[in-house]
Amino acid sequence: MSPYSSCTVLFASETGNARECAFVLSRTLSHSLACGVAPYALSDDAFTLSSLGLASAGGQRRSLVILCVSTCGQGEIPRHARAFWTRLLHKAWTMGEACATVDMAVFGLGDSSYPGFNVAAKKMRRRLLQLGAKEITPPVMADERAVGGFESALVDTFLPALTDVLKPSSSSTAATTADDGKLVNLGALPYQLEPCPGNDDDVVMNDDDLTTAEAQMEARRAAYLVELAERACVGMEAPVPPRGFVKTNQDGAQEPSAFDPRVATLVACAPLTADGYDRPVLSVSLSTTAETSGEAAASVELHRSNSMAAACLAARAAANVPLTFEAGDSIAIVPTQPDGAARRFLAALQVSPHLRVRVVPTALDVRNDGAADDACAAPVRAIDLINGAVDCHGGEPRRAWYEALLEAGTRAKVAGAEDESLERELDTLRHFLSREGVSARREYGSDEGRTCVEVLEEFKACARNLSLDRAVACAPRLRPRLFSAASAPDLASGRVELCVAIHTWGTPFGRKRTGLCSRYISHATIGSKVLCWRECGDLVLPEMNSASSPPPPPVVLVGPGTGVAPFRAMVQSRLARAASPSSDMVASAPGGSSRCVVFLGNRHVTKDFLYGDEWIALARSGRADVHACFSRSPCAPGEASAFLGGSIARRCNTALRDQGALVWDALSTHLGSCFVCGSASTGMTRDVGEALVRVAMEHGGMSDEEARKWLRTLELARRFVVEAY
Known part of the structure; x- marks a missing residue:
């Protein structure tokens, strides 16, 4: 007991x-x-x-x-x-x-x-x-x-x-396999996928019957059902459903969200880095203007019998809900899978892509209130389920993926299957899941960037015994990618610009890999449909907290690499407000309380100085204090020297200390805020914090302990905010 x-x-x-x-x-x-x-x-x-x-x-x-x-x-x-x-x-x-x-x-x-x-x-x-x-x-x-x-x-x-x-007597030391390799049951699933019987009045959809936006929305609807079932089993609040999918969801004021996104249009895509640069970055512009209600009605009439996705799209367009955002917010994008990836996934499981299933939540206990019943009654195709819920290309298979394959293969063996390849695969999986095999699994999987599809195809004998619901539950989930808005909403209504780095790398065995969203963006053509929504960010300009008339305090912005994106939007927004006839801001006044102090970090002034011409123009006009750092360039040639004085710091944290008097005046004298955005893996965020501590010691006369308490006070007041990725 x-x-x-x-x-x-x-x-x-x-x-x-x-x-x-x-x-x-x-x-x-x-x-x-x-x-x-x-x-x-x-x-x-x-x-x-x-x-x-x-x-x-x-x-x-x-x-x-x-x-x-x-x-x-x-x-x-x-x-x-x-x-x-x-x-x-x-x-x-x-x-x-x-x-x-x-x-x-x-x-x-x-x-x-x-x-x-x-x-x-x-x-x-x-x-x-x-x-x-x-x-x-x-x-x-x-x-x-x-x-x-x-x-x-x-x-x-x-x-x-x-x-x-x-249980001291237990010899089990792992979640799925004991040291002797015996299988332990993986337990109940949060949902089951029940095949739907064919009905004469059902319309069988082929991929050619759907527009691109409809296919994307069918995939999001399938992902919604999986998320709904998983949340119901753990007592979490249900996600916002797609518009037009649930009868009670007809509020025209509902903002776009993860499963009810805006269908945006790609209207521009241009490189921000030099041709041939090994770390390309793109400037991507999306139009989020809603369709007119007339277009929406025509869409409903045209696709009424084709898919529920058409109804969802039409309901969204008829509501005419714009994608609103503020400087500092992020735009979430759902990337589409590479062509054929979902079909390869299903082929390995020997499942038809047109199999229609219902996602039925498993009633683990009384906490499942049954709210998902109506939503889960509508069937989805297997191909849409995989495209919407499973990251077939970019997600790293976790331990659970190998556990599921081991369980499936072992059950087949227990049932009497005799296959030499099955036995070899089981031996490999047992090794991967043992303590001694952790490094081997990492080298095989994450180091080589292997996808769940590739693992299925290399463990064929086990894969063909893996059920679809277990595969979906254990596969890496398709997650949206977040990009900071790189343009101010004040400048172009209905449009948003993003700064997108194309992530490519080589594996130890020479395999060339590309991130899922990087591939999606770089292959998209003008006019492509993109599912997106707003995610509120932690970076909030002081003047956006209230409508007070006094000029807002200054901001110190530290944005190495693509971390510059939200600060471009912030500077644009602040200057747009300063130019308003009703504004009391004096953003261009030298040393004024409303100034923007910007620290940029790049590698080369001639190769990856993102939005360089804009920063140079701002600095030369005196509308912003701009300090650029180039880690691989000894100096700033040409136009850049107009505001860099012919020499540069190589790192943002060094530049912060070099400009310590200016930074201290902005943060202490004028009660400004410091925002930081960039990669956490480089240690940049920690270095910036240490630089600010040194600024407080050198220009504020504080001890090390006092300086750290001061920085912590700024952090608690949301005047020192770091957004790292």
Whole structure:
């Protein structure tokens, strides 16, 4: 008998990684404790509170809570868990007693290249300990950049420690395979894919029957059904459905969102870097102007019998909802899969691309309120399901992908299949999933950039025994890609510009790889349809917080590489407002309180000085203080020397210290803000923070401790904001 009255895996996830870990933990603990253990999203509801002893749990026995927490932004709690975190901080809870009947274990997911590495998990653990929870295993703070990533930390460190405590006699040390290679059941799926019987009145759709936008929307609708089912099983709020798909969703004011996106048109695409440069960057312009209601009605009439996607598109166009955004926001884009990738995926599973299925959520417990029933009644084609839900080209197959193949192959062998290739594949998969095979799996998979389709095709014998629903559940999910808006909404209504780096690389074995969205953008032609929506960013200009008449404070903008994109939009927006007849801003006044101080970082002044002509013009006119840094160029020739004085700093953090008096005046004297955007993997964000500490010490007369407290004060006031990628 389990010593616990309940055992719950609670997760806080921003991108899905913590949710994936929660499912691994739930099925492993169900096996170890011989009882059902379901994952559940952290939220401010009675179930979560009772699990933590913060509400009546109906007994005196102890409860076990496993926390699986990701960190996002600058050490922030994932969005869906923030209400819970606020509730947890309430002063009404008795210190040392509120969670006195709770045993817990904490698994954090983070990236050590970010300043706030695993801060969210550490904060939540510390608070629960203050409230009296007892820790049964040491916390594990996984690093995505370590060998094996968070999966290795979960399977090789956290799970063995946890299972040893809960079931000391157990010899299992992995989520799917024990040391002897015997298979452990992977557990229940969050949904099942039920084939639909053919009906005479159904219209069979071929790819040629759909417009490009309709095909994309069919894929998004299928992805919505999968996400809806997965969220229903873990107690998360349902996503916003596609317009026209659910009868209750007819609000014309609804903004575009992940499963109800705007269909934009690509109207311009031009290189921002020199021809032949090994790190090309494109300037992409999208028109997001909605169709007229007349065009929408014609679209409905033309495609009424073809697809539900046509109805969704027509409902969106008829509502005439524009894609609105502000400087500092991101535009999310859903890339389309390479031609034939989804068909190859289905061919490996021996599934017809035109198979019509219904996504039926699995009722894991009473927390599934049944809201998904109506939405899931409509069938989808297998090809749309794969195109919308599975990243066939850009997603790295996780451990669960190899586990699913191993389970499928082992079940075939147990059923009597005799195949030499099957046995070889099973041996390879067992090695990949063993402790000794972590490096081999990394070299085979992530180092070579192998896709889930390629893995299926190389493990053919196992793949043909893999069910479609298990494959979809374990395959890497197709995620949108976020790009900062590089233009101000004030300048071109209905259009948005993006700064897109084309990501290509070579593998250790000489394979040439291209990122999924990079391939999609670089192959798109003028007039192509792009599904997109707005994601609110953390970078918010001070004057956009209120309509106050006093001139806004200055801003210090640090944007190396493509991190310059949001700051181009910010400068454009601020100058546009300054030019307004009703504005009191004096953005061009030298040393004025409303000035923009911009630090740019590139490699070569002649090859990748992004929007260089614009920055030079701004600097020469005195409308902005521009300081460019070129890590591979000894000096700035030609026009650039007009504002660089003939010499340059090589790094943005060096330039910040060189211009320390200007930076200190903007941030301290005039109470300005500092925004940073760029890659976290280079350590840039950490270097900028250290540079600001040195500026405070050198120009503010502070000690090191005082300077760090000052920077932390700016951060808490949202006057020092870092957006890293």
